[in-house]
Amino acid sequence: MKRQGRSPRLVAKRAINYELSATIYSAQLPPLDMEAFRRQRVGRRRRHRKKQHEIKPVSCAHESCIMELRKWMKDVAGFSTELTPAVFHETAFTTQIGTYLKQWYPKLQPQACIAVFLVWERHRHKQSHWYPYITSLPEDFTTPPYFTDKELSYLPDLVQMKARDEKKKVVNTFDEIVTFSKQYWTEFYKVLTYKDYRWAWSVVNTRSVYMEMEHCEYLDESEPNNIALAPFLDLLNHSPTANIKAEYNPNTALYEITTYDSYKPYDQVFISYGCLGSHKLFLNYGFCIPGNVNDEVELEEHVSKVIKREKIQHRDKKINLLKQKGLVSGMTCSNEGLSWKFWIAMETLVMDWDQLQKWSSLMTVDITEETATPAAKNLARGIIQEGLFQVRHRERYIEQNTSDADDATHVDLAQMLLTLEKSILTKS
Numbered sequence: 001m002k003r004q005g006r007s008p009r010l011v012a013k014r015a016i017n018y019e020l021s022a023t024i025y026s027a028q029l030p031p032l033d034m035e036a037f038r039r040q041r042v043g044r045r046r047r048h049r050k051k052q053h054e055i056k057p058v059s060c061a062h063e064s065c066i067m068e069l070r071k072w073m074k075d076v077a078g079f080s081t082e083l084t085p086a087v088f089h090e091t092a093f094t095t096q097i098g099t100y101l102k103q104w105y106p107k108l109q110p111q112a113c114i115a116v117f118l119v120w121e122r123h124r125h126k127q128s129h130w131y132p133y134i135t136s137l138p139e140d141f142t143t144p145p146y147f148t149d150k151e152l153s154y155l156p157d158l159v160q161m162k163a164r165d166e167k168k169k170v171v172n173t174f175d176e177i178v179t180f181s182k183q184y185w186t187e188f189y190k191v192l193t194y195k196d197y198r199w200a201w202s203v204v205n206t207r208s209v210y211m212e213m214e215h216c217e218y219l220d221e222s223e224p225n226n227i228a229l230a231p232f233l234d235l236l237n238h239s240p241t242a243n244i245k246a247e248y249n250p251n252t253a254l255y256e257i258t259t260y261d262s263y264k265p266y267d268q269v270f271i272s273y274g275c276l277g278s279h280k281l282f283l284n285y286g287f288c289i290p291g292n293v294n295d296e297v298e299l300e301e302h303v304s305k306v307i308k309r310e311k312i313q314h315r316d317k318k319i320n321l322l323k324q325k326g327l328v329s330g331m332t333c334s335n336e337g338l339s340w341k342f343w344i345a346m347e348t349l350v351m352d353w354d355q356l357q358k359w360s361s362l363m364t365v366d367i368t369e370e371t372a373t374p375a376a377k378n379l380a381r382g383i384i385q386e387g388l389f390q391v392r393h394r395e396r397y398i399e400q401n402t403s404d405a406d407d408a409t410h411v412d413l414a415q416m417l418l419t420l421e422k423s424i425l426t427k428s
């Protein structure tokens with residue numbers, strides 16, 4: 001039942017535009033109808049006709065945890081060959097532990113609430129109604145909370161800062177949950193460990209779907225209440241180029257995903273988790289993809305470093321102006337090159353006083369690498385070089401500091417993020 005270090009995929013059984021629907025499990029949803037998945041029958045003949053030279057993917061349908069999950073889907077949702085509606089009357093708040101969840105103080109954020117629910121249900125093992133789903137979940141993750149502080153230091157600066165924040169958030173919410181449960185729910189307190197909580201938090205982070213939900217009086221409103229778990233649906237992997245539509249349909253009470261891509265038999269079916277670059281994919285899901293069309297490098301840090309040591313006239317005034325106009329955060333470079341906001345910043349920073357008086361005329365020009373002034377290009381070159389210097393510096397740091405105590409996957413991820421950054425900066 002243990003799932004570790006592998007990545008099951010959903011495979012198209014026919015050359016179709018695949019359509020999946022599933023019910024979601026959220027912290028506060030009212031009872032939901034569940035219609036699981038429309039599974040197309042695979043004719044044996046069709047499989048036999050498959051060309052010899054095609055490499056058949058290795059199916060994981062026979063794996064006990066997936067079989068259990070399918071069996072569970074069949075038992076509770078009538079999952080067999082066609083989508084069959086069924087009903088789940090439970091939500092986290094209507095289960096055995098709902099009384100605690102509703103009284104939690106300070107109120108739980110949606111993610112923490114689902115995490116508490118998962119920790120508890122996992123602890124109940126086979127007694128839990130959710131056991132087949134919980135057993136089908138990965139045992140660990142490669143998201144930031146799983147990185148040691150040393151491993152975090154291998155990451156590029158910006159993503160490192162966000163990864164540290166994410167890890168801190170898990171630790172802080174865990175502490176709050178310990179404090180509350182110690183006093184008001186000792187049964188839970190006795191079984192609660194940081195390891196389990198981190199696991200549950202990561203389940204929610206990496207596997208939940210987006211769903212607009214109504215206000216819930218029991219949840220902390222500082223975080224939007226729009227996440228839900230969708231068993232089986234959460235086996236779908238991400239591709240940055242997948243062309244899909246995914247939304248909860250209140251008319252059918254189904255979470256519906258439609259793909260506009262075509263698949264041949266035995267292809268892996270992908271969905272898109274959103275237009276996410278490698279940083280976000282890593283921070284939220286613990287992986288990244290080379291050649292991701294959504295990748296970009298934020299240049300704000302490099303810009304501020306370079307302009308501190310360069311002689312920039314009226315520097316503070318120019319920086320304030322760029323900040324006021326909201327141009328600082330969009331200074332990026334991608335596989336397509338440097339952003340318009342970056343070029344505006346470069347032109348602004350090289351202006352003399354007279355040019356600065358007519359600054360607004362800049363906004364009407366489409367500045368690109370081709371049309372930028374030589375001074376702006378020169379400054380831009382210095383900033384890109386600073387970025388490349390930082391990447392090389394971090395790569396050397398990894399080389400000198402890694403040891404057997406580090407998790408090899410974590411080190412690989414850090415190196416991959418640096419390589420992606422280097423590739424974009426070099427192209428620019």
Ligand SMILES: C[S@@+](CC[C@H](N)C(=O)[O-])C[C@H]1O[C@@H](n2cnc3c(N)ncnc32)[C@H](O)[C@@H]1O
Nearest residue numbers: 006007008206207234235236237238285286287
């Ligand atoms: C919603 S789950 C998808 C199912 C998952 N592969 C599993 O084993 O259950 C999301 C996780 O799948 C993995 N994943 C999804 N798309 C991926 C991809 N294109 N490359 C590598 N890992 C991916 C990541 O670990 C991510 O956190």
